[in-house]
Amino acid sequence: MKKTLYDKLWDEHHIHTYENGYSLIYIDKHLIHEVTSPQAFEGLKHAGRDIWNKNSIMAVPDHNVPTIQRDDGIKDPISKLQVDALNKNCKNNDLLKFDLDDVRQGIVHVVGPEQGILLPGMTVVCGDSHTSTHGALAALAFGIGTSEVEHVLATQCLLQKKSLNMNIKVDGEMSKYFYSKDLALVIISQIGTAGGTGYAIEYTGSAIKNLSMESRMTLCNMTIEAGATTGLVAVDDTTIEYVQNRPYAPKEQNLAEAKKFWKNLISDHGVHYDKTINIDISKSSPMITWGTSPEMAVNVDGKLPDLEDEKFSDKRQDLINAFNYMGLKEKQNVNSIELDKIFIGSCTNSRIEDLRIVADIVKNKKIAKNIKSAIIVPGSGLVKEEAEKEGLDKIFMKSGFEWRSPGCSMCLGMNDDKLSEYERCASTSNRNFEGRQGRLGRTHLVSPATAAAAAIHGHFVDVRDI
Amino acid sequence: MEKFKEVSTVAAYIDRKNIDTDAIIPKQYLKAVTRDGFGDNLFDDWRYLEPGNLGDNHSLRKKNPEFFLNNSKFKGAKILVAGDNFGCGSSREHAVWALMDFGFRVVISSSFADIFYNNCFKNGLLPIKLEQENYIKIIGDIKNKNNILTINLNNQTISSKDIFIKFDIDDRRKEVLVNGIDDISETLKLKNKIIEYENKQSNKTPWVFNEK
Ligand code: SF4
Numbered sequence: 001m002k003k004t005l006y007d008k009l010w011d012e013h014h015i016h017t018y019e020n021g022y023s024l025i026y027i028d029k030h031l032i033h034e035v036t037s038p039q040a041f042e043g044l045k046h047a048g049r050d051i052w053n054k055n056s057i058m059a060v061p062d063h064n065v066p067t068i069q070r071d072d073g074i075k076d077p078i079s080k081l082q083v084d085a086l087n088k089n090c091k092n093n094d095l096l097k098f099d100l101d102d103v104r105q106g107i108v109h110v111v112g113p114e115q116g117i118l119l120p121g122m123t124v125v126c127g128d129s130h131t132s133t134h135g136a137l138a139a140l141a142f143g144i145g146t147s148e149v150e151h152v153l154a155t156q157c158l159l160q161k162k163s164l165n166m167n168i169k170v171d172g173e174m175s176k177y178f179y180s181k182d183l184a185l186v187i188i189s190q191i192g193t194a195g196g197t198g199y200a201i202e203y204t205g206s207a208i209k210n211l212s213m214e215s216r217m218t219l220c221n222m223t224i225e226a227g228a229t230t231g232l233v234a235v236d237d238t239t240i241e242y243v244q245n246r247p248y249a250p251k252e253q254n255l256a257e258a259k260k261f262w263k264n265l266i267s268d269h270g271v272h273y274d275k276t277i278n279i280d281i282s283k284s285s286p287m288i289t290w291g292t293s294p295e296m297a298v299n300v301d302g303k304l305p306d307l308e309d310e311k312f313s314d315k316r317q318d319l320i321n322a323f324n325y326m327g328l329k330e331k332q333n334v335n336s337i338e339l340d341k342i343f344i345g346s347c348t349n350s351r352i353e354d355l356r357i358v359a360d361i362v363k364n365k366k367i368a369k370n371i372k373s374a375i376i377v378p379g380s381g382l383v384k385e386e387a388e389k390e391g392l393d394k395i396f397m398k399s400g401f402e403w404r405s406p407g408c409s410m411c412l413g414m415n416d417d418k419l420s421e422y423e424r425c426a427s428t429s430n431r432n433f434e435g436r437q438g439r440l441g442r443t444h445l446v447s448p449a450t451a452a453a454a455a456i457h458g459h460f461v462d463v464r465d466i
Numbered sequence: 467m468e469k470f471k472e473v474s475t476v477a478a479y480i481d482r483k484n485i486d487t488d489a490i491i492p493k494q495y496l497k498a499v500t501r502d503g504f505g506d507n508l509f510d511d512w513r514y515l516e517p518g519n520l521g522d523n524h525s526l527r528k529k530n531p532e533f534f535l536n537n538s539k540f541k542g543a544k545i546l547v548a549g550d551n552f553g554c555g556s557s558r559e560h561a562v563w564a565l566m567d568f569g570f571r572v573v574i575s576s577s578f579a580d581i582f583y584n585n586c587f588k589n590g591l592l593p594i595k596l597e598q599e600n601y602i603k604i605i606g607d608i609k610n611k612n613n614i615l616t617i618n619l620n621n622q623t624i625s626s627k628d629i630f631i632k633f634d635i636d637d638r639r640k641e642v643l644v645n646g647i648d649d650i651s652e653t654l655k656l657k658n659k660i661i662e663y664e665n666k667q668s669n670k671t672p673w674v675f676n677e678k
Contacts, residue, residue: 015659018638020636021638024653024656035496055677063496064497079497081497119674127559128556145581145585145588147585151650154654155650156664157653159649193551227551227554227579250673255673257671412488412493414493414497431556434489435488440511
């Protein structure tokens with residue numbers, strides 16, 4: 001029988017199917033951070049259970065950590081308590097962890113692939129919904145809650161019901177300044193934030209083939225915003241090229257074997273998907289979200305929705321709520337929206353490729369006067385190091401950006417990096433929910449290029465025009 | 467986990483779709499290292515007029531009188547009814563802990579996000595997904611009449627003096643709630659199968675099992 005990539009990954013890790021239709025699947029890698037793990041370790045201890053496979057775990061503090069004055073340690077005592085709990089749990093159990101003073105520290109979803117700890121064909125979980133990122137490596141990766149974190153710690157397995165298969169086939173050539181972030185927003189605005197619920201999405205088509213590994217990660221990262229916990233891209237030369245020389249990747253004989261294995265991680269030709277969506281990307285423009293859900297997105301040259309068009313739609317009230325929260329009006333030009341802050345970072349867009357794009361746009365330009373703060377937070381210490389080697393940090397600082405240390409930062413504002421009430425931000429992160437970046441803060445999700453252009457002009461502009 | 471028992475209370479209703487877990491429990495409360503005490507901060511940004519933080523005395527904060535949870539007619543509600551795609555966004559299980567700590571035992575919606583739905587069953591919270599037609603019936607019943615709803619999981623029914631609705635739930639999920647099953651103990655019954663799998667795979671794909 002023909003199989004999809006998802007079917008293959010599932011079958012490879014399948015241990016048992018219960019009569020009730022649930023299956024036990026084996027988990028190869030488990031990523032851990034400070035926010036969703038303490039209660040799981042606590043539960044494990046309480047039940048007197050051991051960790052099943054300590055070698056499967058990689059831990060890193062990221063959500064809560066400061067991005068400035070790192071040498072002073074964590075000032076917020078409550079955040080410190082949580083990071084200390086992570087340290088203690090890792091130390092007591094002898095787990096691999098990248099500390100704040102380790103150059104390899106960073107956002108969990110940037111660090112895992114960067115180190116070659118996550119590889120094609122693996123099952124990967126983390127107590128974080130953006131674990132979908134790692135589907136870019138053709139790994140079956142999804143986010144779980146804290147009880148499941150405990151379940152994986154104790155058993156190395158999870159109880160799962162198999163998802164349906166969805167194929168999102170993207171063809172056409174992507175125009176300059178249209179990035180995979182824009183593509184993700186096109187897809188989400190088309191299928192909706194619940195469009196992928198119950199499915200594992202595989203991205204196929206010529207446009208996907210042409211994407212770099214980092215761009216694929218951006219796309220898979222945003223899959224959860226379309227409601228699917230897993231987004232996948234099949235293995236090709238780009239994948240193998242990316243993983244093969246990473247520190248924890250297999251070496252020599254093992255590498256040769258692994259490559260043979262990886263090359264089979266593709267959907268069989270002509271396989272049936274439960275649902276297929278075709279997208280032609282050749283005429284697409286950069287995207288900007290205007291509302292409080294990632295599906296509320298428009299073209300950079302577009303207008304906000306007209307309530308008249310939604311007269312009989314059950315979405316009408318949502319739109320009104322979003323206009324109110326965002327302080328915007330119907331039919332407004334998206335280009336007219338002025339900004340207070342710029343955030344470039346998060347597991348969606350904080351890799352070296354993203355930073356190079358930003359540097360290219362802001363080079364020899366200054367950020368607009370109305371921008372109160374513009375911060376760039378690299379995804380990991382190694383991304384930071386590479387950017388500095390290329391001199392990007394100088395370009396950023398000369399333009400007026402702040403150059404920070406790695407972490408989740410203003411993606412969710414658990415540390416000091418957040419929006420104040422009613423502040424408006426162009427952000428390269430993944431969620432524009434109410435209060436996500438700070439209570440009553442207003443978030444617009446965009447690509448790094450669009451964020452960079454907005455920083456220079458003080459309002460949104462079509463980056464293709466500058 | 468505690469076994470799920472029949473619930474019979476008024477139902478608190480919020481007319482809103484896509485309620486995300488950031489809204490259910492905002493980030494600043496995720497710094498806690500325990501599972502309890504989140505109830506005071508359920509829907510924090512909407513429920514209070516002033517910002518709050520972990521460790522504050524929340525009873526002193528000014529409440530938003532227009533927010534549904536502050537409406538005295540919903541006092542004591544163990545049933546929450548909310549719009550489509552409830553629990554989307556972040557995987558934080560704190561959202562379920564907050565709902566339960568507040569006192570909810572049942573959430574009714576026309577659809578749920580996957581991770582949230584899954585998290586409910588690990589904690590004894592019953593999410594009931596209803597077809598649009600039945601969902602609208604429930605809304606009518608609670609909105610206009612403020613009827614007491616009774617949720618019986620064994621029979622899979624929602625009833626009030628005016629309505630009687632059957633709901634679907636998969637057998638395994640039902641069993642977990644009804645008997646308060648601990649998934650980890652269940653899985654560990656297959657310990658030998660897991661070890662057998664590891665032995666087989668570490669020959670086939672040894673690099674997956676490399677020591678760090
Ligand atoms: S960067 Fe944002 S989305 Fe990514 S892991 Fe951190 S908080 Fe979650």
